[in-house]
Amino acid sequence: MDVRGKVVLITGASAGIGLCTARSFAEAGAKLSLAARSTDLLEKLADELRGQGTEAIAVTTDMRDPEQVRRAVAKTFEHFGRVDILINNAGQAAMGKIADLDLDNFRQIVELNVFGPVAAMQAVIPIMKAQGGGIIINISSMVSKMKLHGLAGYACTKSALNMISDTARGELAADNIRVISVYPRMTATDFHTNALGGAPNRQRPSPTQTGPVVIDTPEHVAERILSAAIKEPEEQFMA
Ligand SMILES: NC(=O)c1ccc[n+]([C@@H]2O[C@H](COP(=O)([O-])OP(=O)(O)OC[C@H]3O[C@@H](n4cnc5c(N)ncnc54)[C@H](OP(=O)(O)O)[C@@H]3O)[C@@H](O)[C@H]2O)c1
Numbered sequence: 001m002d003v004r005g006k007v008v009l010i011t012g013a014s015a016g017i018g019l020c021t022a023r024s025f026a027e028a029g030a031k032l033s034l035a036a037r038s039t040d041l042l043e044k045l046a047d048e049l050r051g052q053g054t055e056a057i058a059v060t061t062d063m064r065d066p067e068q069v070r071r072a073v074a075k076t077f078e079h080f081g082r083v084d085i086l087i088n089n090a091g092q093a094a095m096g097k098i099a100d101l102d103l104d105n106f107r108q109i110v111e112l113n114v115f116g117p118v119a120a121m122q123a124v125i126p127i128m129k130a131q132g133g134g135i136i137i138n139i140s141s142m143v144s145k146m147k148l149h150g151l152a153g154y155a156c157t158k159s160a161l162n163m164i165s166d167t168a169r170g171e172l173a174a175d176n177i178r179v180i181s182v183y184p185r186m187t188a189t190d191f192h193t194n195a196l197g198g199a200p201n202r203q204r205p206s207p208t209q210t211g212p213v214v215i216d217t218p219e220h221v222a223e224r225i226l227s228a229a230i231k232e233p234e235e236q237f238m239a
Contacts, residue, residue, distance in 0.1 A: 001135055003229055004029035007080040009073065011063055011120065012090030014041035016189030017139065020222035021087060026054040028226055033076035033083075035061040036090060055080075063090045063116030064108065073123035082131050085229055086124045088117035088161075089139040093154040093191065095198025105196035106153045113157035118164060125177065133176030135229055138165045142185040142238075150198065169234060180228050182236045186215045 008025050012018035014036035022032050026049045034042045034056060042058035049056040057079050061072040076083055091113045094105035117138055128134030143151055144158035162181055169179040188207040195202065207217045216238055228236035 001084070001229055001232065003085070003226070005031065006084035007031045007033065007076065007082050008085040008087065008229075009033040009035065009076050009083055009120075009124070010087045010089055011035045011061070011072075011116070013045065014038040016191060017184065017187060017218045017221045017225075018087075018089040019045060020218040021089065021225050022049065022056075024219075024222040024226045025085075025229075026052065026056065028230075030054075030085075031080055032056040033059055033072070033080070035059045035063070035072045037062050063120070064111040066115065066119040069116060069119040070123045073120060073127070077127055083124050083127050083134065084131075085135045085137065086120055087137045087139070087225065088120055089225075090116060091139060091141075091157075091191075093151070093195035095150055095195050096153065097150050098152055101153045102197050108196065109154060109157050110160075113154075114160045114164070117161060121164075121168065125172065125175075128177045129175045133178075135178045135180065135232065136165075136168070136172075137180045137182055137225060137228060139225070140165070140181045140183050142183050145183070154195075178232050180232065180234060180236060182221075182225055182228055183238065184216065184221045184224075185238050186213060187218055187221050188215055189218050 008030045010018050010022050013022045013034035039060045046056040046058045059072040059075045061068045094109045141158045143155045165179050165181045188205050192202045205215045208215050
């Protein structure tokens with residue numbers, strides 16, 4: 001899709017990959033609706049983008065609450081009159097081996113990483129059908145393809161999201177709605193410090209392209225997400 005002038009709703013836009021993705025799409029000429037819980041950070045980003053000539057609004061949203069998700073999509077539609085691209089990016093990890101994974105933490109990330117994207121899809125699909133099409137980009141993770149000890153709770157939320165994306169792709173193809181899974185690998189954001197449970201004092205990793213573990217910058221991931229919106233592959237990897 002040519003993203004110039006298109007309306008893009010990004011969840012988790014207040015920080016990390018989502019914030020960089022908002023900047024990348026703005027630079028490419030898109031109009032932005034920015035969703036997350038942190039109103040101050042969203043307003044600051046919206047101000048920054050508007051200062052550069054981009055039409056942008058902030059919609060404070062807790063993605064674990066389906067009613068708030070519906071309201072965020074409704075506000076986006078009310079303001080812009082359409083929603084061309086939904087980027088389901090908001091997400092969080094919960095650490096812990098199966099033997100001691102905290103079930104409350106697990107439930108929270110299922111609500112955020114699985115229910116949240118589905119609620120957003122359910123809210124945008126009728127709009128996209130009525131306008132003749134659109135793109136839904138679900139941010140998964142490479143860990144959904146691995147078996148990392150202590151990360152099964154988080155990995156299975158992303159595996160669930162993969163299945164939702166794969167199934168929705170077929171269900172929505174006739175309506176010209178494309179569904180794309182994006183698979184970031186380890187990325188230098190505060191994602192690791194924001195994870196629920198696990199060891200205290202975790203730190204933001206430093207980006208590196210050498211050594212056994214590659215760690216991307218969020219700017220690199222954002223460019224891949226923008227590329228996916230333009231080229232529309234079914235799956236987008238980082239390499
Ligand atoms: N960083 C990595 O290594 C990595 C690797 C693979 C995949 N990913 C995926 O990439 C996506 C972005 O991660 P990131 O690295 O940018 O993480 P991050 O820096 O921790 O940012 C997370 C974003 O999600 C938002 N968020 C968290 N809980 C929310 C809620 N209940 N409702 C609405 N928004 C919420 C946060 O905003 P508020 O706190 O303001 O709500 C923030 O904008 C996630 O889906 C993550 O699973 C990350």
